[in-house]
Amino acid sequence: MKIKKLNKKGGEKLLSVWWFFVLAVIGGGISLGVMIYYTADVNTNSIEADVLSNRIINCISDNGILKNEIFETGFDIFNFCNLDKKMFERGSFIYFNVSIFDQGDTVLNISAGDYSIEGDCRVSKKVYGKYFPKCSEKIRNLIYKDKILKLAILTGSNQKGGRIPIVK
Amino acid sequence: MVNKKGDTVVIETFVFIVFNLIFFFGMLVFVYTSGDQSFIYEQSYAKQIALLIDNAKPDTIVMVNVKDIKEFAEKNNKNLAEVFAIDNSINQVKVGLKKTGGYSYQYFSNYDVELKVNEDWLSIIIKNRIKS
Numbered sequence: 001m002k003i004k005k006l007n008k009k010g011g012e013k014l015l016s017v018w019w020f021f022v023l024a025v026i027g028g029g030i031s032l033g034v035m036i037y038y039t040a041d042v043n044t045n046s047i048e049a050d051v052l053s054n055r056i057i058n059c060i061s062d063n064g065i066l067k068n069e070i071f072e073t074g075f076d077i078f079n080f081c082n083l084d085k086k087m088f089e090r091g092s093f094i095y096f097n098v099s100i101f102d103q104g105d106t107v108l109n110i111s112a113g114d115y116s117i118e119g120d121c122r123v124s125k126k127v128y129g130k131y132f133p134k135c136s137e138k139i140r141n142l143i144y145k146d147k148i149l150k151l152a153i154l155t156g157s158n159q160k161g162g163r164i165p166i167v168k
Numbered sequence: 169m170v171n172k173k174g175d176t177v178v179i180e181t182f183v184f185i186v187f188n189l190i191f192f193f194g195m196l197v198f199v200y201t202s203g204d205q206s207f208i209y210e211q212s213y214a215k216q217i218a219l220l221i222d223n224a225k226p227d228t229i230v231m232v233n234v235k236d237i238k239e240f241a242e243k244n245n246k247n248l249a250e251v252f253a254i255d256n257s258i259n260q261v262k263v264g265l266k267k268t269g270g271y272s273y274q275y276f277s278n279y280d281v282e283l284k285v286n287e288d289w290l291s292i293i294i295k296n297r298i299k300s
Contacts, residue, residue: 019184023191031198042208044215051222052276082226082296084259084278094276161214161273164262 045134048157052096053136056081056153060098066144066151070100070108077110088112093159095133100142101150117156133158206240210271213237214263217252217283217292218275221261226279226296235288240265249285256280256297 059081060070069075077098078085087094095113099106111118121135135156142151213234220230234248241251244266251270253262259277264270275281282293 020187023188027191027195030195034199042212042215044219047219048222051219055222055277078278082278084276084297087259087274087276093274159274161211161271163269164264164272165269 043134045157045159046136048094048159049134049136049155052094052157053138053153053155055083056096056098056155057138057140057151061140061142061151064140064142066100066142066149071144078112085112094155094157096153096155099152101152102147107149113156114158117158118154120158121154121156206237206244206265207271209237209240210263210265211273213252214261214271214273217261217263217290218273220292221275221279221281221294222277224277224279224292224294226294228294230292230294232290232292233288234285234290237265238288252283252285252290254281254283 056077060067060077069080070077077083078088088096092113095111095115095117097111097118098109100108117133117135120129120133121137123129124132124135133156135154137154138152140151140153141148143149213232217232220232224230234251237251238248241248246265246267251263251265253264254260255262259274260272261275261281262270262272277294278297280295280297282295284291284293
């Protein structure tokens with residue numbers, strides 16, 4: 001019976017293919033790691049929502065006392081608080097809702113911006129979503145004409161920023 | 169009589185080494201070109217300036233030290249004064265460390281903002297917008 005002795009040449013050729021496969025996996029892993037690192041985004045939406053919230057509170061109240069102007073007819077919160085109305089129009093990345101309650105009754109409600117953020121804010125309390133807006137919810141007890149009113153303010157931001165071709 | 173086995177072994181080894189060199193050289197080029205951190209600084213400064221504007225009251229000047237991005241601007245042959253720009257019509261802050269572009273971020277305040285660079289300091293001058 002003739003036994004065919006196999007040489008090692010075929011083995012070397014097979015291994016070289018495997019070697020390139022391993023290189024491709026390592027290279028792919030390194031490239032992926034570098035790309036994940038350099039495409040990482042610093043999300044400041046929660047800070048932005050908080051800034052808006054504090055801005056409105058400080059604007060409509062002074063040392064815990066609500067300002068009289070907010071209950072006047074034709075009160076314009078944008079003018080009063082130096083907010084740009086254009087940034088809160090349709091297609092905006094930001095939202096706010098200001099509600100004032102007098103023992104459960106709503107005495108004032110002002111909201112503007114992307115209204116879908118309000119629903120997303122409620123969802124994001126229970127579910128984590130990387131691309132969900134970041135929200136800030138604050139409740140304050142404020143004095144108005146010897147009465148204590150409750151101020152509830154909800155703000156949210158979903159701004160992503162972006163690359164621009166040229167900086168002028 | 170010399171056989172051709174030596175020829176094939178040399179050629180195979182040579183091709184193997186060449187493919188390896190191409191791969192590692194390619195990886196080095198990729199990592200080197202990705203190693204530029206300027207886009208991180210562009211993003212961080214654009215957001216920082218926008219948040220400072222939103223947090224400020226009108227008729228305020230805020231000064232930010234920009235020494236750490238000066239070297240990136242110089243490496244890309246860009247004047248530090250050209251790195252920062254503001255578009256008041258759309259409330260946009262733009263920061264670009266390269267000549268090819270930069271990063272933009274918007275602020276929601278109704279202010280007219282002016283940016284001035286003096287040596288290592290960026291002055292953010294915030295004024296009430298003139299209502300038309």
